[in-house]
Amino acid sequence: MPSQSTTTCCSGPCASESATVSSGLPFPDVLDGDRMVLRVSRLCCPTEADLIRKALMDMKEILHLDFDFIRRELMVIHRGANRSMICAALRTVNMEPDPDPTVADTLPGRSLPPRTGVSRREWTITTVAGLAALVAEGLVWGGLDEQSPWIVALALASLSVGGVGTLKRGWIAMRHVSLNIHFLMSLAVLGAMALGQWPEAAMVVFLFGLAERIEALSMDRARHAIRGLMALAPETATLRNATGEWESVAASSVSVGSVLRVKPGERIALDGVVTDGRSDVNQAPITGESVPVMKETGQPLFAGSINGSGVLEFRVTADFRHSTLARIIDTVQEAQAKRAPMQRFVDRFARYYTPAVVGIAMGIALLPPLLFGAPFSVWVYNALVMLVVACPCALVISTPVTVVSGLAAGARRGILIKGGLYLEQAHALRAVALDKTGTLTHGQLEMTDCVVLNDHDKEKVLRLAASLASHSEHPVSAAILASWGKERPLLQVRHFEALAGRGVRGTIAGEVHHLGNHRLLEELGLCRPEVEKILLPLEQDEKTVVVLSSFCEPLAIIAVADRMRAGAPQAVERLRKLGITVTMLTGDNTATATAIARHAGIDDVRAERLPEEKLRAIEGLMGRFGVVAMVGDGINDAPALARASIGIAMGATGTDTALETADVAIMNDDLGKVAEFVRLGRATRRILWENIALALGIKSFFLILAGLGVATLWMAVLADMGTSLLVIFNGRRLLRFFA
Numbered sequence: 001m002p003s004q005s006t007t008t009c010c011s012g013p014c015a016s017e018s019a020t021v022s023s024g025l026p027f028p029d030v031l032d033g034d035r036m037v038l039r040v041s042r043l044c045c046p047t048e049a050d051l052i053r054k055a056l057m058d059m060k061e062i063l064h065l066d067f068d069f070i071r072r073e074l075m076v077i078h079r080g081a082n083r084s085m086i087c088a089a090l091r092t093v094n095m096e097p098d099p100d101p102t103v104a105d106t107l108p109g110r111s112l113p114p115r116t117g118v119s120r121r122e123w124t125i126t127t128v129a130g131l132a133a134l135v136a137e138g139l140v141w142g143g144l145d146e147q148s149p150w151i152v153a154l155a156l157a158s159l160s161v162g163g164v165g166t167l168k169r170g171w172i173a174m175r176h177v178s179l180n181i182h183f184l185m186s187l188a189v190l191g192a193m194a195l196g197q198w199p200e201a202a203m204v205v206f207l208f209g210l211a212e213r214i215e216a217l218s219m220d221r222a223r224h225a226i227r228g229l230m231a232l233a234p235e236t237a238t239l240r241n242a243t244g245e246w247e248s249v250a251a252s253s254v255s256v257g258s259v260l261r262v263k264p265g266e267r268i269a270l271d272g273v274v275t276d277g278r279s280d281v282n283q284a285p286i287t288g289e290s291v292p293v294m295k296e297t298g299q300p301l302f303a304g305s306i307n308g309s310g311v312l313e314f315r316v317t318a319d320f321r322h323s324t325l326a327r328i329i330d331t332v333q334e335a336q337a338k339r340a341p342m343q344r345f346v347d348r349f350a351r352y353y354t355p356a357v358v359g360i361a362m363g364i365a366l367l368p369p370l371l372f373g374a375p376f377s378v379w380v381y382n383a384l385v386m387l388v389v390a391c392p393c394a395l396v397i398s399t400p401v402t403v404v405s406g407l408a409a410g411a412r413r414g415i416l417i418k419g420g421l422y423l424e425q426a427h428a429l430r431a432v433a434l435d436k437t438g439t440l441t442h443g444q445l446e447m448t449d450c451v452v453l454n455d456h457d458k459e460k461v462l463r464l465a466a467s468l469a470s471h472s473e474h475p476v477s478a479a480i481l482a483s484w485g486k487e488r489p490l491l492q493v494r495h496f497e498a499l500a501g502r503g504v505r506g507t508i509a510g511e512v513h514h515l516g517n518h519r520l521l522e523e524l525g526l527c528r529p530e531v532e533k534i535l536l537p538l539e540q541d542e543k544t545v546v547v548l549s550s551f552c553e554p555l556a557i558i559a560v561a562d563r564m565r566a567g568a569p570q571a572v573e574r575l576r577k578l579g580i581t582v583t584m585l586t587g588d589n590t591a592t593a594t595a596i597a598r599h600a601g602i603d604d605v606r607a608e609r610l611p612e613e614k615l616r617a618i619e620g621l622m623g624r625f626g627v628v629a630m631v632g633d634g635i636n637d638a639p640a641l642a643r644a645s646i647g648i649a650m651g652a653t654g655t656d657t658a659l660e661t662a663d664v665a666i667m668n669d670d671l672g673k674v675a676e677f678v679r680l681g682r683a684t685r686r687i688l689w690e691n692i693a694l695a696l697g698i699k700s701f702f703l704i705l706a707g708l709g710v711a712t713l714w715m716a717v718l719a720d721m722g723t724s725l726l727v728i729f730n731g732r733r734l735l736r737f738f739a
């Protein structure tokens with residue numbers, strides 16, 4: 001029995017109602033029922049969704065259905081329904097859910113349906129059916145009559161080998177009044193047989209079956225693009241057991257805190273921190289960059305990375321399900337399930353398109369015979385051709401396949417995009433705001449200068465500064481404390497207070513002391529010309545300067561410096577070449593900020609911004625440019641990241657917050673990836689439109705042919721499936737965007 005298998009993905013939605021599929025949209029609040037997720041391997045496009053909807057329509061326990069065609073999952077929101085009830089109803093439309101997932105299936109990245117190849121048996125069936133159809137067609141061309149017993153026998157043979165599956169699905173669709181592709185195909189085949197066109201009937205079924213197979217394979221590859229990443233984490237790890245010996249265990253059984261070892265050339269199974277050894281590690285699965293990174297004691301390792309030439313021992317910091325790699329895969333899968341705006345647009349379009357075409361087809365079948373006495377058989381045939389051509393499968397399938405490919409391409413490149421929305425929006429990006437500390441610069445500040453005023457004792461003054469700094473996590477304070485040294489004694493600070501965008505204050509030995517920027521000093525009324533004379537040259541030297549002051553006078557001027565990221569000027573230049581305005585946003589003082597900006601090639605500098613002013617700056621940019629991205633490290637700029645149209649977090653590998661708050665997370669520190677993201681977004685947008693144009697163009701061409709009565713059924717099938725294949729292949733080109 002042919003083609004009934006799960007491997008054939010139907011060609012897409014001919015369902016008149018495909019637009020009501022609301023995957024990824026937020027559920028209305030009233031839907032506070034229970035949720036049940038069912039994996040249905042046959043669910044691959046809105047055609048099936050329509051059938052499922054019809055099958056479950058009458059169950060009053062069911063409040064809402066949501067379909068995920070990428071994961072092939074059906075989410076049922078219900079009140080009081082149970083699994084077996086739903087399964088029974090689904091069985092009536094041949095959409096039986098898979099058995100309950102096992103634990104292994106619920107691991108991150110394993111929650112995809114199994115790969116569904118096309119078996120050799122199925123290829124054999126298609127080949128036999130095709131040969132029979134071809135011979136029949138050939139004999140007719142050779143002069144044999146279409147109705148001759150030989151031809152009919154060959155056609156029937158072809159149909160019974162390759163067409164039963166299609167006819168069966170067509171029958172199910174017809175019983176449920178679902179106008180899907182299988183129904184249309186069955187109608188077309190039966191129509192052709194009724195009209196005595198046997199070879200054509202066989203040909204149509206064969207072509208349809210063949211195209212379905214190719215499409216299934218091709219969709220599958222897009223679906224599983226991300227799965228390749230998961231395969232990167234090995235399933236076993238070498239663990240030091242209680243007796244201190246090394247043994248090989250399943251990676252999923254290793255708990256946090258265990259010590260693992262990796263040999264040269266091995267893949268790292270879990271996230272951890274190096275406890276012993278030194279080796280170069282290739283972190284490409286995480287960062288998309290295959291440049292090896294030197295790892296030694298204290299440095300983080302990520303599951304999926306490949307160990308270089310040394311042996312490393314490391315302490316596990318996250319279990320199998322919570323490794324950075326697992327989180328990346330989960331994020332991409334979630335992103336895939338969300339609908340991009342273009343997808344919604346296409347769905348809405350299909351809602352009007354399909355009924356319109358059905359109406360026109362009816363007109364074609366009925367009007368010429370009724371009005372002009374034309375033969376029914378001819379015009380019914382033309383109408384059938386039209387229905388097959390008009391199927392919007394290609395249109396509806398083209399967007400998800402493109403977006404999914406784009407998301408996967410990004411993820412493989414270390415650019416984690418949280419939804420098709422951001423990928424689509426990237427094309428409209430006109431301005432990017434860059435945070436200074438930690439984004440343009442490394443964010444690892446070091447104290448470079450300390451100028452003591454008025455003959456104060458340097459040691460004493462530095463101890464005061466370090467004592468204040470020890471209560472703050474700000475990078476400037478951290479640098480001052482670090483240069484003082486962790487072991488050296490500090491003074492007790494009372495009434496400590498952080499002054500946002502300014503500095504810190506606290507009482508030491510009964511006297512209020514401040515450590516902060518020039519603005520703070522001015523506000524305290526303690527600034528003097530001789531202080532400014534020292535301050536300004538340091539600032540122009542790209543250093544951040546703070547002043548320690550007592551209740552009545554400034555005591556010392558302390559400068560810290562950060563290093564610009566290696567690729568920063570090039571990254572800014574690349575953005576500019578894409579027509580994007582680059583702005584620097586910082587709380588640091590104007591002189592320092594301007595010096596660094598000049599170095600990076602940025603003209604627009606917004607310095608001395610308090611956190612809420614950063615937000616307002618983003619809003620101002622959005623008012624002027626529309627779509628604006630904010631790039632930060634996600635540590636202290638989360639509000640600005642959230643406010644921007646697209647919040648991009650850098651160096652997201654180490655920090656959970658960056659992964660969570662940002663719309664786009666760049667796994668390493670490469671600022672150049674922002675431009676890559678924009679290019680990927682633009683390519684995605686271009687392919688989306690190409691696909692829509694392709695689908696509509698080819699369809700309208702054949703619709704005109706059909707209307708003129710010159711198109712044949714097999715042409716219609718070729719046009720329909722050909723277009724679907726074309727848009728899938730076109731969309732999948734994105735997978736190789738960075739190759």
Ligand SMILES: Nc1ncnc2c1ncn2[C@@H]1O[C@H](COP(=O)(O)OP(=O)(O)OP(=O)(O)O)[C@@H](O)[C@H]1O
Pocket residue numbers: 435436437438472473474476477498499500501502503504515516517544545546585586587588589609610611636
């Ligand atoms: N806790 C602190 N200790 C020392 N100096 C501080 C502290 N907080 C703020 N400052 C001073 O105020 C300035 C502005 O601080 P803010 O935190 O707004 O910006 P930033 O995060 O340092 O810079 P960017 O906006 O580029 O990330 C700092 O450059 C520093 O001079």
Ligand SMILES: [Zn+2]
Pocket residue numbers: 518522527528532
């Ligand atoms: Zn001043």
